[in-house]
Amino acid sequence: MAQLIYSGLISLDGYLADRDGNFDWSVPDEEVHAFVNDLERDAGTYLYGRRMYEVMSAWETFGAPPSDEAPVIQDYSRIWRAADKIVYSTTLERPATPRTRIERRFDPEAVQMLKDGADGTIGIGGATIAVAALTAGLVDECQVFVSPVVVGGGLRFFPEGLELNLELLEERRFGNGVMYLRYRSLSGNSG
Numbered sequence: 001m002a003q004l005i006y007s008g009l010i011s012l013d014g015y016l017a018d019r020d021g022n023f024d025w026s027v028p029d030e031e032v033h034a035f036v037n038d039l040e041r042d043a044g045t046y047l048y049g050r051r052m053y054e055v056m057s058a059w060e061t062f063g064a065p066p067s068d069e070a071p072v073i074q075d076y077s078r079i080w081r082a083a084d085k086i087v088y089s090t091t092l093e094r095p096a097t098p099r100t101r102i103e104r105r106f107d108p109e110a111v112q113m114l115k116d117g118a119d120g121t122i123g124i125g126g127a128t129i130a131v132a133a134l135t136a137g138l139v140d141e142c143q144v145f146v147s148p149v150v151v152g153g154g155l156r157f158f159p160e161g162l163e164l165n166l167e168l169l170e171e172r173r174f175g176n177g178v179m180y181l182r183y184r185s186l187s188g189n190s191g
Helices: 030-040 050-060 071-082 108-117 127-135
Strands: 004-011 015-018 043-049 084-088 100-103 121-125 141-147 154-156 166-173 179-185
Touching (some): 004 127, 030 071, 030 141, 043 127, 050 071, 050 084, 121 127
Parallel strands (some): 004 141, 043 084, 043 121
Antiparallel strands (some): 004 015, 015 154, 141 179
């Protein structure tokens, strides 16, 4: 059974993006990016909400051959393009990238079946869709990259009111002050 992993680059006060929707303060340096690439290397599928998919779809061409981008950028572009994507949206007409399908609603039973039949890990991105998976007890791990910045408000990684029991499995400090924290979910029916 595949693991469903919710990951994100967040501010010290827990936000994925600030009040204006900016997240440029969380752009990883080469060391962090290489680490993220290694974590994502076996991702077979990504689950996204519409907005996160629209942001991530840039990887279809960014860093793709021919590219003069840094090797870590080119590497992540290959990883992202090789994975299947499922986008949950009631408004998106058609996907902008190959290997992508649109689902009109998040169905916990369908995601559990996907987990049961998948070989690689399944990444979930986008706070709204992740909340649905967390609430349904489907998330196995949360991987958080905490940037040394406080933004004071915006889109939270974990929403107000969500209760989870987590076990710290791993931690790492990077040269730029970013902390990586890997947690196992002890809530719900995740493994």
